[in-house]
Amino acid sequence: MSKEEARIAREMLMLSKYQAPRIEESLSRSESTIQPKLPDLNMMYDPEREEEGRELVKALENLTNPESQDAAHYGISKLYSELEVEIFARVSCTQYWKLNFLNKEFSQLLQSREIFKVRRELGLVQPYVFMFSGGDTCWTVFGQDFKNFRQLPEIPSDTCFLYGDKETICAGTHLIVIGKEEKSLVVWRYEMEMDKWIKDEMITPRVMYASASHGTNAFFAGGINISENGIPEVVNVAERYDSETKTWKAMKAMHKRRKSSSGFFLRGKFYALGGRNENEVYLTCGERYDEMTDSWTLIPDMLKGMMFEACQSPPLIAVVNDELYLLESWCNEVWVYDMNANAWKNLGVVPVRANAAYGWGVAFKSVGDRLLVIGASSAQPSNKTMSVYTCRPSEQMVWEENKHCCDGVQLDHFIRNCCVMFT
Incomplete structure (x- = not known):
């Protein structure tokens, strides 16, 4: 993963603690689907990190450039997969059964037990x-x-x-x-x-x-x-x-x-x-x-x-x-x-x-x-x-x-x- 992708990962993982409660609330209401939203980078704005923010935007532009999409495709897919695990690891296990009904990807993610492994690594075991x-x-x-x-x-x-x-x-x-x-x-x-x-x-x-x-x-x-x-x-x-x-x-x-x-x-x-x-x-x-x-x-x-x-x-x-x-x-x-x-x-x-x-x-x-x-x-x-x-x-x-x-x-x-x- 490149430095730019790594920087994106860090920013998105920081947002995971805000996304997890929303997803858990949706699961508790038995919603049949979950529509993931891209993070609003403006919500993360900090004047003291303005330069870092410009670098993040530049990295996003590079990753969305058609010429670089093929090279970055694997890294982005991996990044989003890791982010999904990080977010769902923070959701109550009493709600996990619903993931089997979202789509095949989520069902396979749950059955791989990766979520439970991450919960142990992050000290989220309850x-x-x-x-x-x-x-x-x-x-x-x-x-x-x-x-x-x-x-x-x-x-x-x-x-x-x-x-x-x-x-x-x-x-x-x-x-x-x-x-x-x-x-x-x-x-x-x-x-x-x-x-x-x-x-x-x-x-x-x-x-x-x-x-x-x-x-x-x-x-x-x-x-x-x-x-x-x-x-x-x-x-x-x-x-x-x-x-x-x-x-x-x-x-x-x-x-x-x-x-x-x-x-x-x-x-x-x-x-x-x-x-x-x-x-x-x-x-x-x-x-x-x-x-x-x-x-x-x-x-x-x-x-x-x-x-x-x-x-x-x-x-x-x-x-x-x-x-x-x-x-x-x-x-x-x-x-x-x-x-x-x-x-x-x-x-x-x-x-x-x-x-x-x-x-x-x-x-x-x-x-x-x-x-x-x-x-x-x-x-x-x-x-x-x-x-x-x-x-x-x-x-x-x-x-x-x-x-x-x-x-x-x-x-x-x-x-x-x-x-x-x-x-």
Whole structure:
């Protein structure tokens, strides 16, 4: 690219921060087309940069000269392609599905994942909350402030899968949902760039596993596998899903067989915590996986002193700023883990009724530097819609309710599945 083209690129990229909100507003109104406008250079006028402005005009004249058009055609096309990516990288991901309907070029741009790569490079990655609540037939994805949302297409599965228990995790731009169809366990993958559901296969299909996402990968450990003769078996096998290659890779098996456990990433390591073994014995131990050595380390007594019941949900855990937090459903309290002492400290109550169904129906996640809890509000017992609260963890936990979230959508307070995608 010539100096003149590079100068144009710089000026146009400076304008991208002004163009992006306009395009996002157009997308949010579901306009069928977007008419790109050339930037008004007069709006960028600065007396102290008058000479630079004259050079820019001269460069434009050169590039539009018929004699130079052939030589500059590739550079201009590349410049506009880069500008498109820069602009759309600033648009909310909840609007990206509409790009598939603009034209073939935009659809290919989205499917190339270049937009998501640029978002990471520019530090524009944001959390998006995917939720499936009681009575719904579709997943709903929310922006960070819960004001922007949309419902995903229905999963093209059978009735057994729709109304049965499901588990989910995000990896990169993919939402993984695992459950049981009439004849077998099945994996469905939603691709944000394609806005469609695709059936997939794990190496060892299972449910009631521990899972956690880390960048573009998702990790799975333990769970219940259904053998060929239909007998459920608690397993200790583990595997990893790579959303970049859409492939599954086996990992070293854990020391313990466990089901109904929880997974998380803490200080660069994948953990599986709690659950029950093949003899229905509750496990207070955890296990830590090291990718470099493909090995597990057993951690005794991570949940020592906690109360367990047969109908209780897996541990409700979240990680914020490399600290592990647990929502203790019996008392509706948040606890923080001291890794050095292998002990938990009580930080106070949460504003949802986690104890109403033994921990089921409540979402407890991390969103950036905040804890997120969603469920039935303790302050409004008769309210049948979900309430959303966030809190920056500290010695004095102060929960803030998002009172203006989800305008235009009413979701049941019982959250069946919830996960967070960072993209």
